[in-house]
Amino acid sequence: MDMTYRSKCIVSLGSMFVLSFAVSAYAQSLPEGQGKAEFQRICGNCHSVSMATSQRMTQAQWTDVVNDMVSRGAQGSQQDLDNVTSYLATHFGQGAPPAASAMPAAAPAVAKESPLSDEEVTKALGLIKANGCLSCHRVGGTGSYVAPDLSDVGASYSAEQIRAALVSPNKDVAPQHRSIRLVTKDGKTVTGRILNQDGFSVQIIDSSSELRSFLKANLREFTIITTNPMPAYADKMSAEDMNGLVQYLSSLKGLGNP
Amino acid sequence: MKQAMRSNPKYVQGKPFAVKIGMFLLFLFAGSAAQAQVTYDRLLHADKEPQNWLTYSGGYASKRYSELKQINRENVKDLQLKWVHVFDTRNKIENTPLVVDGVLYTGDTNQISAVDALTGRTYWTLDHTVDPKGVFVLPMNKGLAISGDRLIWATLDGHLIAVDIKSGKPIWDKVIAIWHKGYQLNVAPLIVKDKVILGPATNEEGANCWVGAYDIKTGDELWRYTAIPGPGEPGNDTWPGDSWKRGGGSIWVTGSYDPETNLTFWGTGNPNPGWNGDPRAPGDNLYADSVLALDADTGKMKWHYQFTPADEFDWDSVEIPVLADINWEGKPRKVMLWANRNGFFYVLDRATGKFLLGKPFVKQNWNIGFTPEGRPIKDPTFKSSFEGTFIEPGVQGGTNWYSPSFSPRTGLFYIPSWQNSSQISAKAPAKWVEGERYTGVGHPAGAAPQQRPRHGGGGLATGGYGNAAAFRKDEEGYGAIIAVEPQTGEKKWEFKMNDYTESGVLTTASDVLFAGGREGNFFALDARNGEFLWKVGLGATVASGPMTFSLDGHQYVGVCAGNSLFIFGLPE
Numbered sequence: 080m081d082m083t084y085r086s087k088c089i090v091s092l093g094s095m096f097v098l099s100f101a102v103s104a105y106a107q108s109l110p111e112g113q114g115k116a117e118f119q120r121i122c123g124n125c126h127s128v129s130m131a132t133s134q135r136m137t138q139a140q141w142t143d144v145v146n147d148m149v150s151r152g153a154q155g156s157q158q159d160l161d162n163v164t165s166y167l168a169t170h171f172g173q174g175a176p177p178a179a180s181a182m183p184a185a186a187p188a189v190a191k192e193s194p195l196s197d198e199e200v201t202k203a204l205g206l207i208k209a210n211g212c213l214s215c216h217r218v219g220g221t222g223s224y225v226a227p228d229l230s231d232v233g234a235s236y237s238a239e240q241i242r243a244a245l246v247s248p249n250k251d252v253a254p255q256h257r258s259i260r261l262v263t264k265d266g267k268t269v270t271g272r273i274l275n276q277d278g279f280s281v282q283i284i285d286s287s288s289e290l291r292s293f294l295k296a297n298l299r300e301f302t303i304i305t306t307n308p309m310p311a312y313a314d315k316m317s318a319e320d321m322n323g324l325v326q327y328l329s330s331l332k333g334l335g336n337p
Numbered sequence: 338m339k340q341a342m343r344s345n346p347k348y349v350q351g352k353p354f355a356v357k358i359g360m361f362l363l364f365l366f367a368g369s370a371a372q373a374q375v376t377y378d379r380l381l382h383a384d385k386e387p388q389n390w391l392t393y394s395g396g397y398a399s400k401r402y403s404e405l406k407q408i409n410r411e412n413v414k415d416l417q418l419k420w421v422h423v424f425d426t427r428n429k430i431e432n433t434p435l436v437v438d439g440v441l442y443t444g445d446t447n448q449i450s451a452v453d454a455l456t457g458r459t460y461w462t463l464d465h466t467v468d469p470k471g472v473f474v475l476p477m478n479k480g481l482a483i484s485g486d487r488l489i490w491a492t493l494d495g496h497l498i499a500v501d502i503k504s505g506k507p508i509w510d511k512v513i514a515i516w517h518k519g520y521q522l523n524v525a526p527l528i529v530k531d532k533v534i535l536g537p538a539t540n541e542e543g544a545n546c547w548v549g550a551y552d553i554k555t556g557d558e559l560w561r562y563t564a565i566p567g568p569g570e571p572g573n574d575t576w577p578g579d580s581w582k583r584g585g586g587s588i589w590v591t592g593s594y595d596p597e598t599n600l601t602f603w604g605t606g607n608p609n610p611g612w613n614g615d616p617r618a619p620g621d622n623l624y625a626d627s628v629l630a631l632d633a634d635t636g637k638m639k640w641h642y643q644f645t646p647a648d649e650f651d652w653d654s655v656e657i658p659v660l661a662d663i664n665w666e667g668k669p670r671k672v673m674l675w676a677n678r679n680g681f682f683y684v685l686d687r688a689t690g691k692f693l694l695g696k697p698f699v700k701q702n703w704n705i706g707f708t709p710e711g712r713p714i715k716d717p718t719f720k721s722s723f724e725g726t727f728i729e730p731g732v733q734g735g736t737n738w739y740s741p742s743f744s745p746r747t748g749l750f751y752i753p754s755w756q757n758s759s760q761i762s763a764k765a766p767a768k769w770v771e772g773e774r775y776t777g778v779g780h781p782a783g784a785a786p787q788q789r790p791r792h793g794g795g796g797l798a799t800g801g802y803g804n805a806a807a808f809r810k811d812e813e814g815y816g817a818i819i820a821v822e823p824q825t826g827e828k829k830w831e832f833k834m835n836d837y838t839e840s841g842v843l844t845t846a847s848d849v850l851f852a853g854g855r856e857g858n859f860f861a862l863d864a865r866n867g868e869f870l871w872k873v874g875l876g877a878t879v880a881s882g883p884m885t886f887s888l889d890g891h892q893y894v895g896v897c898a899g900n901s902l903f904i905f906g907l908p909e
Contacts, residue, residue, distance in 0.1 A: 254805065254808040254809065254813075255805075255807075255808050257808050273808055274807070275807045276806075277834065277835050277836065277856035277857070278833060278835050278854075278856060278858065279858070279872065303808070303810050305810070
């Protein structure tokens with residue numbers, strides 16, 4: 080989609096501010112219960128608590144996650160950590176309601192002004208899957224990184240802009256979404272999306288969603304691709320489906336925009 | 338002294354008295370030689386003491402060239418980081434430090450320091466609180482000047498301060514420009530004889546700027562040449578009505594000095610309002626976008642050359658005048674080399690101002706030639722507009738304030754350049770209010786994102802959307818260090834970067850060239866052919882002019898990147 084898109088690649092003070100704002104906003108809608116405070120303090124110290132609350136897992140799985148987090152630097156007493164595990168298993172266990180209804184603010188978020196029914200969301204997600212969107216794009220934690228992540232597309236673009244991008248995509252992709260084709264000196268071809276480059280090296284996310292860096296001296300070919308691979312969907316779905324898809328995408332405001 | 342020693346029995350024990358005296362005098366002499374005061378004579382012959390870096394551009398001719406050659410094309414790859422000085426700011430640092438006899442002097446808008454050049458340990462710091470009410474869009478400071486027992490610091494909010502080099506205490510502090518009238522000081526001052534020469538800039542606030550000389554003993558103003566002439570002065574007729582009152586003509590960077598002619602040369606900034614020439618048309622708007630040749634004793638103008646008459650695209654003549662003695666049509670000639678923001682490389686006779694050559698060093702679409710006198714002939718279709726005009730180079734120019742270099746060994750002139758930069762520039766109505774921006778800048782209607790300004794952030798060397806350069810193709814703009822042959826204006830070689838550059842260039846007698854760029858790399862090239870020799874990633878934009886010095890037989894290279902100064906040297 081040819082859009083000026085707020086990339087999440089940039090770690091700026093601005094986005095950190097937004098993120099921390101988001102964390103506190105979510106906290107207000109967390110269910111009450113033993114371990115809530117520890118969960119907010121320990122887990123929210125490093126990431127949005129919605130990273131956890133958007134998941135549904137068994138007690139054993141949550142225990143593994145918490146242990147994994149401890150190995151990555153999460154800090155708390157054993158009692159604190161047990162409380163966190165218990166809180167997550169109680170409120171975000173496999174039997175708990177799905178994230179979208181339990182946590183209206185969690186990603187993919189639903190705009191308050193135009194709430195979509197579960198049925199509409201399910202239908203839109205079905206369209207996204209059926210039309211192969213996720214082979215390039217990413218929505219709510221699944222899909223490819225090659226094209227822009229759409230999880231907050233509604234925060235930056237109007238429904239009209241989103242519809243236009245689906246119906247008749249621009250011929251050229253916006254510069255920050257350009258893809259790249261590299262051929263290494265030993266003949267390997269790599270394609271992906273450019274994340275950064277300088278005179279000596281280039282950083283990409285490749286078609287297998289791996290972050291990779293290449294020295295330009297080791298490349299035989301370096302081609303920036305400006306054309307937009309996005310197909311036009313005007314004739315590929317019914318007007319009703321298109322409306323539903325546009326409505327759903329517009330409702331995606333991302334983590335930073337609760 | 339003798340008596341004092343005699344009165345102290347410690348000095349008369351052991352060795353014969355005469356030997357003791359001799360040793361003591363030797364010690365005294367060595368001590369004073371190591372930290373002698375910087376006299377005018379030393380400044381005149383700065384090239385004879387390459388162990389020091391005595392002025393912003395390394396000498397009066399502003400070649401940013403050093404006779405040091407210990408770091409050479411073979412061993413430059415072994416350079417190591419020796420120390421880092423972090424400034425108390427989040428701004429990018431544009432400072433070129435001075436080094437005098439083992440002490441390094443550096444600073445920014447809010448603080449200057451004297452630092453041990455060997456270890457980076459600070460001897461003293463002096464703070465200056467810039468008036469927080471002032472909104473300074475360009476909070477930068479290029480550097481200091483040194484003379485005798487004092488450093489001279491020009492602060493953003495208009496103070497000119499003389500500082501004791503040993504204690505860091507102010508000796509005098511004069512306000513020479515009133516910030517709320519639209520002025521700021523960014524330059525490293527230039528010391529000539531007993532005078533401190535510099536001028537203020539206006540960041541598009543329509544304040545008329547000047548080159549002024551101030552008494553180094555007191556800070557009192559001795560002469561002033563106002564860049565925008567008033568009624569009755571030559572050039573005032575290039576401004577209709579009273580438009581001259583808000584003409585600008587900023588002094589953004591340090592000038593040069595030619596002792597043979599006693600002329601000091603200064604580049605001037607754009608006319609105001611910068612993007613809309615209507616209030617100041619018709620007319621050339623002298624002496625904006627010009628170089629002024631002023632008598633260093635009196636401030637009288639000997640000659641001027643205007644690079645961009647009636648400019649509407651912010652093409653300040655904000656460059657360092659580089660004075661070189663070269664062969665010109667078979668004879669030695671004393672010239673001035675100048676790569677201008679408007680995309681042209683110029684050679685002028687520095688004694689007379691005679692135009693010798695003007696040739697583009699980047700793509701340009703405004704000029705279709707020169708008259709024999711050197712006046713540019715503008716393409717008649719090239720005009721500012723409210724809806725937007727495609728301009729090459731873009732508003733940031735083919736180069737900008739970044740110091741170029743001239744190596745007398747290679748005979749080449751080195752330019753930090755913005756290649757293939759272009760932009761849609763639009764004008765808007767402009768109304769002057771004191772202390773407010775008077776730009777006349779508009780927003781291009783319906784410009785596609787690719788046609789909007791592409792100069793990006795230029796702060797940290799980040800990836801992602803904040804770094805527009807990461808996604809650019811060469812034809813959409815790139816940075817390059819280019820080497821130009823002064824006699825022809827021909828490009829001899831080019832070293833490409835992906836992003837643009839705000840780095841100065843340093844060359845040395847071992848034919849090593851140092852430069853950097855917005856990518857955050859600092860690198861060394863072979864000055865003869867541009868061949869890559871060495872690099873280091875410093876993590877933030879290199880927006881300063883590199884310099885070099887030596888201590889105890891070891892050569893060092895210094896450069897600021899982001900908010901830090903980095904000093905490199907060879908392994909011990």
